[in-house]
Amino acid sequence: MSSVDKKPTDELHDKEARFWDLQEERIDDLYARPHDWRFIPKIADKVIKPKIRYLQRLISRHKKEIGSILDIGCGNGWFCHACAEAGIRAYGVDISPKKVETAQRIAEEKGIADLCHFEAKDVMEVELPEKVDMLSAHGSLHHFPDLENQLPEMVERFLSPDGYMLFVEPHHEGMPPNIQDFIFKAASSKLFGRFFDKEFYLEVTGRSSLDEPEPEAPTEGDFNIRGESPAGLEFLGEEPDMGKILKDRYTIIEEKYFHYASGHLTNAFYVYQKSKLTRGLWRLLLPWIIWWDDRRCDKAEYNKYAEEGLWFLKR
Numbered sequence: 001m002s003s004v005d006k007k008p009t010d011e012l013h014d015k016e017a018r019f020w021d022l023q024e025e026r027i028d029d030l031y032a033r034p035h036d037w038r039f040i041p042k043i044a045d046k047v048i049k050p051k052i053r054y055l056q057r058l059i060s061r062h063k064k065e066i067g068s069i070l071d072i073g074c075g076n077g078w079f080c081h082a083c084a085e086a087g088i089r090a091y092g093v094d095i096s097p098k099k100v101e102t103a104q105r106i107a108e109e110k111g112i113a114d115l116c117h118f119e120a121k122d123v124m125e126v127e128l129p130e131k132v133d134m135l136s137a138h139g140s141l142h143h144f145p146d147l148e149n150q151l152p153e154m155v156e157r158f159l160s161p162d163g164y165m166l167f168v169e170p171h172h173e174g175m176p177p178n179i180q181d182f183i184f185k186a187a188s189s190k191l192f193g194r195f196f197d198k199e200f201y202l203e204v205t206g207r208s209s210l211d212e213p214e215p216e217a218p219t220e221g222d223f224n225i226r227g228e229s230p231a232g233l234e235f236l237g238e239e240p241d242m243g244k245i246l247k248d249r250y251t252i253i254e255e256k257y258f259h260y261a262s263g264h265l266t267n268a269f270y271v272y273q274k275s276k277l278t279r280g281l282w283r284l285l286l287p288w289i290i291w292w293d294d295r296r297c298d299k300a301e302y303n304k305y306a307e308e309g310l311w312f313l314k315r
């Protein structure tokens with residue numbers, strides 16, 4: 001196909017694949033200078049514990065009905081690996097060849113490659129040898145700007161008639177207002193402010209001062225691999241309500257929310273902290289913060305601000 005024949009979606013897919021390839025190539029740099037708790041494994045393992053436990057319980061409750069899954073936008077394949085380790089056949093599709101290479105390598109290292117089948121493609125272009133019992137996506141559905149049409153097509157093409165869907169996606173953008181106030185006050189205070197790495201925070205958020213609102217994310221030019229991907233920017237730019245998109249079409253079996261404040265607070269009191277003492281104290285406090293946060297996430301008045309939503313659905 002010549003560049004003249006290329007559809008806008010092809011161009012977006014090319015950009016999306018390049019973005020995630022680049023992120024995978026630079027993944028060691030992101031871990032070496034983390035800008036978010038997700039890039040500090042010993043912290044991330046703690047913050048995501050409630051979610052991982054919830055996922056494990058959900059899968060084990062439905063294990064008899066789930067023999068195979070398709071993970072949409074599988075990234076480095078962690079969810080496929082976890083399913084394969086539970087004896088489930090896992091198909092993982094990702095538009096980034098570098099991510100798929102990593103997913104395949106890890107499956108081989110873990111000795112589960114026989115249960116994992118990875119493919120580097122736009123998921124809409126994939127042919128599967130069977131219909132699966134569950135469609136899953138973890139942080140990937142919001143990379144489909146035409147999700148309202150594409151999701152029903154994925155369901156029709158890939159999911160068995162009695163199949164399940166398990167989606168974990170961004171829910172609320174930004175911090176809950178009271179948590180934002182608290183963090184900004186602490187960062188500007190004399191006592192705590194001197195330990196807060198303001199320069200790095202401003203560099204990552206693209207501001208020149210803490211009072212400035214967060215700038216519009218760039219939609220063109222060089223990629224910001226610490227930010228949202230090209231397709232994600234297109235989807236999130238329209239302020240979609242993922243829960244509504246899913247609930248309008250399918251039957252909710254369970255829904256749960258994660259990270260009301262634990263992620264934002266951990267960024268402020270650990271990631272952007274210059275003082276080893278404060279970081280040490282935060283690590284000690286973290287199990288309690290996570291426990292408190294998880295309870296907040298069960299209440300509607302708080303979970304409307306949660307960073308992530310999990311929806312377990314049936315057709």
Ligand SMILES: C[S@@+](CC[C@H](N)C(=O)[O-])C[C@H]1O[C@@H](n2cnc3c(N)ncnc32)[C@H](O)[C@@H]1O
Pocket residue numbers: 016017020072073074075076077093094095096099121122123124137138139140143144231
């Ligand atoms: C936020 S990452 C999530 C990766 C993984 N699910 C995880 O939990 O780490 C989104 C992933 O979706 C993939 N993706 C975006 N658009 C896609 C498409 N059209 N088809 C397949 N994968 C896609 C990206 O390459 C990226 O790896």
